[in-house]
Amino acid sequence: GQQLNQSPQSMFIQEGEDVSMNCTSSSIFNTWLWYKQDPGEGPVLLIALYKAGELTSNGRLTAQFGITRKDSFLNISASIPSDVGIYFCAGHTEFSGNTPLVFGKGTRLSVIA
Amino acid sequence: ETGVTQSPTHLIKTRGQQVTLRCSSQSGHNTVSWYQQALGQGPQFIFQYYREEENGRGNFPPRFSGLQFPNYSSELNVNALELDDSALYLCASSLDRDRIYTFGSGTRLTVV
Numbered sequence: 224g225q226q227l228n229q230s231p232q233s234m235f236i237q238e239g240e241d242v243s244m245n246c247t248s249s250s251i252f253n254t255w256l257w258y259k260q261d262p263g264e265g266p267v268l269l270i271a272l273y274k275a276g277e278l279t280s281n282g283r284l285t286a287q288f289g290i291t292r293k294d295s296f297l298n299i300s301a302s303i304p305s306d307v308g309i310y311f312c313a314g315h316t317e318f319s320g321n322t323p324l325v326f327g328k329g330t331r332l333s334v335i336a
Numbered sequence: 337e338t339g340v341t342q343s344p345t346h347l348i349k350t351r352g353q354q355v356t357l358r359c360s361s362q363s364g365h366n367t368v369s370w371y372q373q374a375l376g377q378g379p380q381f382i383f384q385y386y387r388e389e390e391n392g393r394g395n396f397p398p399r400f401s402g403l404q405f406p407n408y409s410s411e412l413n414v415n416a417l418e419l420d421d422s423a424l425y426l427c428a429s430s431l432d433r434d435r436i437y438t439f440g441s442g443t444r445l446t447v448v
Contacts, residue, residue, distance in 0.1 A: 227378075254435045265340070265426050265439030266379070273435075311378055315435050323369065323392055324428075324437055326378035 229312050229327030236302055237335050244330040245296040246312030254315040255288050255295040256324070261308045269310075270297070302334050338363050340429050340440035348446045349417050357412040357443045359427030367391070367433050368410040370402060371426040373442070379426055385410055386433055414445075422447045 229246045236242055246255070254273055258266035270281050272288035272295060279286055285298045295314075299306055309329040316322050341360045349355050361368050367386045371379035381394035385404035399415040408429075414421055424444050428437035 229378075256436070258439075263441070263444075265428075265441045267439070268436065271436055313378075323381035323384060323394060324435075325381070326371075328376075328378045 227312055227314065227325055227327035229330055231330055232328070233331040233333070235333045235335060238302060238304060240302055242299040242302055242306070242332060243296060244310060244312075244332075245294060246314075246327050247294040248314070249293070250316055251292045252295075252314035252316055252325075253292065255286070256313045257284075257286050257295070257297045258311045258313060258326075259308050260311060260329070266311055266313075299332075302332075304334050304336055307332060307334050340427055340438050342425075342427050342440040342443050344443060345441070346444045346446075348448060351417055351419060351447055353417050354413065354415045355417060355445060357414075357425050357427075357445070359410045359412070359429075359440060361408045361410070361427075361429035362438050365429035365431050365438070366408050367430045368404055368408065369428045369430070369437060370410070370412045371428065372396070372421075373424040373426055375423070382412070384433075391433065417447045419447050421445065 257269045260266045270286040275292050277288040283300045311329045312327040343358045369384040370382040373379040383393040384391045388404045401413045404410045424442040426442045428439045430437050
């Protein structure tokens with residue numbers, strides 16, 4: 224099945240630093256989503272991207288849908304301790320939800336105060 | 337509006353036993369998807385139910401089965417439990433197979 228390659232696997236940063244993570248695929252995706260998962264919780268949607276080239280922000284978070292439709296990145300600016308968690312990229316290969324949402328393996332973010 | 341609720345939150349079963357996990361979808365949502373998340377991995381798609389019918393299945397054996405009820409709540413049943421079935425089981429709901437899923441907090445299943 225489709226695979227999403229997410230990198231880096233983990234990162235340790237100082238509070239206040241900017242963070243960048245990305246996701247690539249060998250297949251074309253028509254929707255890219257970024258979720259955050261805290262320990263013991265389910266994933267929570269951060270940003271949804273629907274068109275190639277789309278750049279969307281949500282507070283300190285910015286994500287882009289790659290032009291080739293095979294990649295996406297998420298940036299977090301001025302990180303704070305509550306940014307700690309696991310960030311997942313996910314996507315649909317079709318324009319509808321008829322195909323399942325496919326997830327990457329996640330990027331574990333640790334913020335050092 | 338209420339979110340997605342799952343029960344139980346944790347349970348421990350013995351290898352070979354059967355288990356039923358439950359999910360109440362978010363108010364107004366008619367589509368439920370189930371995912372298995374092993375430790376350190378991303379969620380893996382098990383199957384989806386739309387208006388009480390199975391609407392897609394991932395690479396899981398037939399001992400993983402499901403059901404969706406007229407109120408759109410759902411059950412995941414796993415027979416003949418194996419040690420590798422130990423994982424966090426996530427339920428997600430959406431409206432009309434929309435691309436945006438709302439996830440519950442999951443059920444942590446441990447098989448010993």
